[in-house]
Amino acid sequence: MSEAKSFNCPNCGSPLTADGPAREIKCVYCGSSVIVPEELRDSARRGTPQQQQRADEIVERLIVVTDPKEEAKLYAELDAIENGNEPLK
Numbered sequence: 001m002s003e004a005k006s007f008n009c010p011n012c013g014s015p016l017t018a019d020g021p022a023r024e025i026k027c028v029y030c031g032s033s034v035i036v037p038e039e040l041r042d043s044a045r046r047g048t049p050q051q052q053q054r055a056d057e058i059v060e061r062l063i064v065v066t067d068p069k070e071e072a073k074l075y076a077e078l079d080a081i082e083n084g085n086e087p088l089k
């Protein structure tokens with residue numbers, strides 16, 4: 001059984017399907033912009049296993065980080081990984 005990339009619109013509860021690497025899709029039922037859950041995005045599984053692991057670490061860090069500067073740095077690194085660019089060391 002193949003896993004359908006579907007989830008429910010947080011606004012109206014209608015079933016939506018994640019399509020490709022899009023971070024955000026428009027709900028066809030209520031017209032609101034919906035953030036696609038990380039694990040349903042194609043880009044979330046792009047890159048090397050090391051990059052994927054690093055991305056997972058960053059996502060976990062972002063949950064606990066409170067310093068806006070560090071948060072911005074982590075987001076930049078995550079973006080770089082998702083875009084296939086090595087972050088500057």
Ligand SMILES: [Zn+2]
Nearest residue numbers: 009012027030
């Ligand atoms: Zn909706």
